[in-house]
Each structure stands twice: as structure tokens, then as C-alpha cells.
Amino acid sequence: MMRSVFLKTLHDQRKSILGWGLGLGALAYFTLLFYPSVQKAGEFYDQMLQSFPPEALAFLGNIRSFTTIDGYMTGSLLSYLPLVLAIYAIGAAVGLITGEVERGTMDILLAHPIPRWRVVLEKYAALVAALTAICLIFGLSMLAGGLTIGSDVPPGTWLLTGLHPLPLTLLYGTVAFALACAVRGRAAAVATATALSVGGYILNGLAPLSEHLRPLEKWTVYYWYITGRPLGDGIIREHVLILLGGSLLFLLIGLVAFGRRDIIP
Amino acid sequence: MTTPAIETEGLTKYYGRSRGIIDVSLQVERGEIFGFLGPNGAGKTTTIRLLLDLIRPTRGHAWVLGLDPQRDGVEVRRRVGYLPGELALYPDLTGQQALEYAAHLRNGVPQKEIARLADRLEADLNRPIRSLSHGNRQKIGLIMAMMHRPELLILDEPTTGLDPLMQQVLYELLEEVRRDGRTVFFSSHILPEVERLCDRVGILWEGRLVAVETVADLKRVAVRRMDLVFDGPVDPEPFRAIPGVREVTAAGPTLHVAVQGSLDPLIKAAAQHTLLNIITYEPNLEEAFLAFYREGGAQ
Numbered sequence: 081m082m083r084s085v086f087l088k089t090l091h092d093q094r095k096s097i098l099g100w101g102l103g104l105g106a107l108a109y110f111t112l113l114f115y116p117s118v119q120k121a122g123e124f125y126d127q128m129l130q131s132f133p134p135e136a137l138a139f140l141g142n143i144r145s146f147t148t149i150d151g152y153m154t155g156s157l158l159s160y161l162p163l164v165l166a167i168y169a170i171g172a173a174v175g176l177i178t179g180e181v182e183r184g185t186m187d188i189l190l191a192h193p194i195p196r197w198r199v200v201l202e203k204y205a206a207l208v209a210a211l212t213a214i215c216l217i218f219g220l221s222m223l224a225g226g227l228t229i230g231s232d233v234p235p236g237t238w239l240l241t242g243l244h245p246l247p248l249t250l251l252y253g254t255v256a257f258a259l260a261c262a263v264r265g266r267a268a269a270v271a272t273a274t275a276l277s278v279g280g281y282i283l284n285g286l287a288p289l290s291e292h293l294r295p296l297e298k299w300t301v302y303y304w305y306i307t308g309r310p311l312g313d314g315i316i317r318e319h320v321l322i323l324l325g326g327s328l329l330f331l332l333i334g335l336v337a338f339g340r341r342d343i344i345p
Numbered sequence: 346m347t348t349p350a351i352e353t354e355g356l357t358k359y360y361g362r363s364r365g366i367i368d369v370s371l372q373v374e375r376g377e378i379f380g381f382l383g384p385n386g387a388g389k390t391t392t393i394r395l396l397l398d399l400i401r402p403t404r405g406h407a408w409v410l411g412l413d414p415q416r417d418g419v420e421v422r423r424r425v426g427y428l429p430g431e432l433a434l435y436p437d438l439t440g441q442q443a444l445e446y447a448a449h450l451r452n453g454v455p456q457k458e459i460a461r462l463a464d465r466l467e468a469d470l471n472r473p474i475r476s477l478s479h480g481n482r483q484k485i486g487l488i489m490a491m492m493h494r495p496e497l498l499i500l501d502e503p504t505t506g507l508d509p510l511m512q513q514v515l516y517e518l519l520e521e522v523r524r525d526g527r528t529v530f531f532s533s534h535i536l537p538e539v540e541r542l543c544d545r546v547g548i549l550w551e552g553r554l555v556a557v558e559t560v561a562d563l564k565r566v567a568v569r570r571m572d573l574v575f576d577g578p579v580d581p582e583p584f585r586a587i588p589g590v591r592e593v594t595a596a597g598p599t600l601h602v603a604v605q606g607s608l609d610p611l612i613k614a615a616a617q618h619t620l621l622n623i624i625t626y627e628p629n630l631e632e633a634f635l636a637f638y639r640e641g642g643a644q
Contacts, residue, residue: 082438082446184433188489191397192450193423342400344360345431 085189085199089176089206100168101214104161105221108242111157112225115149122147129155138285141306149233150312153222153241161218162245162252162305166277169211169253174269176203177260177338184345200261200338204331207257211250218242233311241310247323248305251330252277258330262337264344276301301326348411350375350497350528351396355405358391365391366552368405373530375496378523380539380560381532383549389532390430392549393501396530397427410497423451426490430501430532432482436475440468440485447489454492462488465514479506487515491522498522500531504538516542536628540564565606568632573600573615574622587611603632 082088118125125146129137137143141159143151177200180186189199219242226233252273259269280300287297297303304322308315351373358365366388373379383389394400396407398414398421407414409421434443440463448454463470468484469477477485483506490498498519504512519529519542533539539546540560548556568591573579581595584602587610592603598621604611615623 082442083449085450088446184429184431185435187399187429188432188434188447188486189450190399191422191425191427191429192447193419193452194450195419340401342360343394344400345433 085194085202086206086209089203090209093172093206093210096168096172097210097213097217100165101217102221104165104214104218108157108218109221109225109228111153112222112229112231115152115231116229118152119147135285135289138288139281142288148312149231150309153311154306154309158241158245159306160281162248162302163277163281165211165214165245165249166252166273168214169207169249170256170270170273170277172210173207173253173257173273174260174266176207177257178264178266178269181264181343182345186343187345190343196339197335200335204254204257204334207253208250211246211253212243215243215246215249218245237310240315244308244310244315245305247320247327248301251301251323251326254327254330254334258334258337261334262341347375348408349373350377350410351379351530352408353392353395353405354407356392356395356402356407357404358388358395358400359403364388364552365403366395366549369549369552369554370405371547371554371557373528375528376523376526377544378519378529378531378542380543380546381530381549382534382536382539382546383532384534387549388552389549390501391552393427393430393499393530393532396499397422397425424496426493426495426498428483428486428490428498428500428503430505432486434474434482434485437473439473440470440477440488443474443485444470444488444492448492451493458494459488459492462491462518465518466511467514480508480511483507484511487518491518494525495527497528497530500529502533503531504533504535512538536563536567540567540628567628568603568605569608569628570601570603570626572622572624573602573620574598574624575600575615576619576621579618584611584614587614 082091122145129143129146132140139159141154143155143159145151146155177186180189190196216239219239222242223235223238225231226235226238255276256269256273259272260266263269280302283293283296284300284302284306287293287300301323304319308319349372351371353369353371356369356371357367369388369392371392381389381392391400395402396409396414398418401415410424412421414421435446438446444459448459462468463484466484466487468488469481470485474482474485483503487500487503490500504515507515519531522529529542531542540563543560545557545559546563547554548558575598577598578595579598579600581593581600584590584593584600587604589606590602590604590611592601594601602611
């Protein structure tokens, strides 16, 4: 496992990948187990849903019904899942760069004949691989839950549902990563990426309720995630591409910034 | 004509408004052991980090093996071995794993050389680094710096944490590097260590390179302090007249003496009394530096 910066980084993340993957997977699995009983009492839940104020509904992904699998899973888990996963993504992203610089191990790494851009790219690739692995475990757990309750959702759709939060979470992680590449210390990177994720989620919920806030909706980033519904109308490819493009942009910023900065433990 | 191992020209680094180094112009020849002396905070580590391209100069230039560390950083680091002053290794790896990782980053290093160095330094490669003492970690760092037989070794305070026996082994290893025609640049704040090993020394003071001298010159001006313990009180006056003696104070049967240059006249004078003991103190860098100034030897 010590053959490259990529493999070493991934090796270091193995416990986190398993922990987060299995944790979120268990949450998804048990959430699905409750679906049949929610579906049975469908009318009751949908009436309750209709009594919710629009502000609250916005935070549940603006679902219309709890009785469809899409409405149920979005309302109870998928709407806020990227926020939870962002805790891992932001923490890992900052740790990969700032952690190594602060501990002083970056000194040893950069004393070897490896260009800085390659260190950044390999570490970023490890972050992408780790997040993908967590999302895959999450998707597989939903597949297992779907099979347990006898759902007719095809396996590929469950996996796609698991992977769907990846582009948004990756963007949160990449913003943190880019700032960790550019600036000393953790505060700026963690604060900015957290503000983007939590602030974006709240703003996205509030934006439809006010004429003033509405134009901001598409700038919350979260919008480009929640508008896609793998379990419902399907994902929106352009929205996924916008999120991935955002990550690419911040990765480039990180690459340039890390190439120029002083490495000071 | 071969280029110098290290050359700097007006190398300057400020961290914001605080001083790192100022106008350091230095030349280290191939095949020499060059000591970089200075008290803590003088800017030794800053200079070394500039050579490795870990930090970027505010102004001035550096060349390592004739290459620009900023432009040709990968090539520089391929041919240089580096031990940081505050060595940090991945704590959960064993020494062996850490060295394997480093070897992969160098596209392979002969296992035989790793084994040879580990044997010489008596390094334990099988225990997790977190469980090793500071000195034992330092050994892993030294193997990492030396295992690819670099043309130039840059070591930041390499003997820190090593016991005296291992310090000797390191000195021998560095002398072997010099015999191979390779170069060693190491920083230290310990004068005897530098005297023992180096061909030339540079003295860094508050960010400025104040002197580059041969070790012979350094020894000539270095001030040594010692206590001469006699069997009874001794008149200090005759000692004050001895050439090179800078200071004599008497306390009972003990004379505290500061002497510059050869010790021979002092020892001969002391031998005229019944001398019970000689206690010597580590030469003081500050005094050596001031001595340079007094002699007008500083640049």
C-alpha cells in the first residue's frame, strides 16, 4: 500500500471509509425497512405532509408525497445526506493537505523527487476514491434494504441513488481542499466549505419563499443536487456536470496555489 | 568545470515582516563537509528550506548542484538527501514501511544500502515509529536522507537526539560520504561537532552570513573556558600574562580561565603547580563569533 502518495493516502483513509460507509449504509438500510409501514399508512403521512408549512417542506427536498419511494427516501434521508457526508469530505480534504503540513510530514514528502502538483493530484484522487467508496457502500446498503422489503427499484437505480450525492459532496470537499492548498491553518478552509454546505442548504430552503432570495437559489450549489431524483424522474445530467465542473475549477485553484506557497509547519 | 554543490546570491527571506535571512551569499564546493553554524533562530533552517524549495525567496537566488531549486526542483531533490530539523514521520508506519514509501517516491532504492545504513546506525525498522524514541526516529530520517547515495546531503541539526555513540557513527558515515567525493552541508549550533567534521564553516548571525572560515581559523580564534583545580590557592597574575589567555578568575584552589588559540602555554604554566583536575566547557559559539569580530575576520 506504500507504492504511491495516492495509495498511501487511501490506505490512511480506510477506517474512515468503512466507518462512514457502513454508518450511512446502516442508516439507509433501516430507513428503508420502515418504508412498507409508512406506505401502508400513506394517507396519514401525506396529510401530515400537507399540514407542514412550505418552509419545512423546502428542507425536505420539496417532496409531494411520503408514499412514493422517492418522496420517502428524499424526505427522510437523501435531502440532507450531502450535509452529513460533507463533514467527512471537508475534514478529510483539509487533513490531507493542512494536516500533513502542520505535522511536518509534508516536508519529508516534498523532499522527494515528486512535483508538488502530483502530490496535490494524487491526494485529491484519493479523496475522490474515498468518497466514491463511501457512496458505493451507501448505495449497496440501499440495494440490500430494497431487496429486504421487496422493492421493485432496479439494482442500478439504487447504486445511482447512492452515487448521486457524490458530485455535491465532492464540491464541498474540493472547496475545502483548494483553500487548504492555498492558505495556512484550517480555519479558512473549514469555515468556507461549511458555510457553503450548511448556508447553501438553508438558503435553498428559504429561497422559494421570498422574491428577494429566489435569484440566489441556483447559487446555493445544493440546488443542482436536489433537483435530480434518481428514484423519481431521474438525475439531470447537466446539473451533475455543473457540480463536477465546479470541483474541477476549485481543484485547479488548489493546484496553482499549492505550487506557489511556502510550506511552513 | 563543475558547478559548486550550493551557491546562493543575496538570498533573502522575510516571513511577512519578520526576518528569515538577509543577503546570504554562499558557496559550498563539491566534496567538502560544510558546517552551517548559528544559534537557534539565526536562519539556518530558513536557508535550508529555501535550498529544498519548501519555501520561496523574497529576493536573491540559490543554485543546488548547478540547478535552480524552483525550476528544477524534482531533479534537485532526486540528487539531494535531506534531513529536516524537526523530523516528522508517519507515526503509524514502521521504519521499514516509511523507508519503503520513501524508496517508491524515488523510483526504487537498493535494499542493500538501506540494510547497510540500518546496521551501522543500529536502527530498529520493525517497530511503529510512534513507539520510537526521538533518537531512534532520527536514525530512520538519516537512512531516508542517505539511502539513495545522494550527491549532496543537506542535514538540519542531524545529531539532535542521538546518543554520543551514534553521533560518532554518524560522523564516520559523513566522512565516508566525503571520501566518495560527495558533499555534506549540515547545520549545527554545537561548535565541537563542526570542528571535528568540517572543512569550512559559515556562521549565520541574526539572518546574516557573518563569516565563512576554515575550521583551522575557527579553532585559532575559538575561546575555550576551563577550570583548573589545584591542590591549593594559586596566584592568578602569572596566568593573565600567558599569550591567548583572555580571562582569569580565582575561587579558592580553582582558576577559571578563558583561552583563545593554543592551549600549550597555559597547560605548561599550570603544570608548574600540583594540578588535580581540568574541567573543560563546550566552546561558546557567541564567543567564537565575537572573536571573529575582534580580529576583523568577519565579512
